[in-house]
Amino acid sequence: MIRIHRQLTGARVPRSLLAEVLEDALNQEGPDRAAAVDLLVTDDRGIARFNRRHTGRRGATDVLAFPDGEPEAESGLLHLGDVIISLQTARREAARRGCPMREELALYAVHGLLHLLGYDDHIDSRRAAMRAAEHRALARHGIRPHWDKDPRGERRPRA
Numbered sequence: 341m342i343r344i345h346r347q348l349t350g351a352r353v354p355r356s357l358l359a360e361v362l363e364d365a366l367n368q369e370g371p372d373r374a375a376a377v378d379l380l381v382t383d384d385r386g387i388a389r390f391n392r393r394h395t396g397r398r399g400a401t402d403v404l405a406f407p408d409g410e411p412e413a414e415s416g417l418l419h420l421g422d423v424i425i426s427l428q429t430a431r432r433e434a435a436r437r438g439c440p441m442r443e444e445l446a447l448y449a450v451h452g453l454l455h456l457l458g459y460d461d462h463i464d465s466r467r468a469a470m471r472a473a474e475h476r477a478l479a480r481h482g483i484r485p486h487w488d489k490d491p492r493g494e495r496r497p498r499a
Contacts, residue, residue: 341374341417342366346381346427353381353427354442357481361446362453365477366420369457376417377456379449380424387426402429403448405455423452443483450477 342362344355362377382390384400391397391404408421425448434441451461451474459470478484 341376341415342379343376344379344381354445357442357446358449361477361481361483362449364480365450365453365473368477368480369454369473370420371418371457374417375420376412376415377420377453378422379452380422381427381445382424384426384428387424387429390424400426400429402426402433403452405452407456420453421456423449423456425449425452443478446478446481446483447474450474 342359344353344358346353358379362379366375366377387404388398388400391399391401394404394406402425404424406422406424408419410419411417412419425445427445430444430448431441434444437444451470454470454473454477459466459473461467461470
């Protein structure tokens with residue numbers, strides 16, 4: 341189960357795409373039991389607050405993931421954790437890359453979900469597995485892997 345929350349009034353967030361991509365990725369990559377993920381869409385200021393409070397790092401980032409792994413009292417679902425993405429960062433990066441913002445948001449959401457599932461792109465030996473899972477999850481929705489390298493040669497996303 342994917343629950344999408346947003347802190348932004350009037351923001352146009354492709355909720356159905358994000359829910360569909362995340363549900364599909366959860367079915368393909370997730371645990372064999374019913375699970376839930378909470379996705380929060382915020383702005384750069386909002387994600388910077390989370391970043392500072394929970395990681396000690398300053399400034400905005402594209403996506404943050406906070407694993408949980410505990411059953412929910414009310415639903416009994418395994419709560420995998422929370423994913424927080426910045427709509428402003430997605431908008432900026434999509435414009436810079438010349439891709440649709442909805443694809444950038446989908447990448448951030450899947451990237452965060454994969455972190456909740458134990459994937460890790462911060463360790464060189466595990467990065468390829470995470471990239472492959474991103475490709476599988478997004479390709480099923482017609483989203484091409486245009487983000488592997490940005491024009492400056494940096495890998496994205498940074499979560």
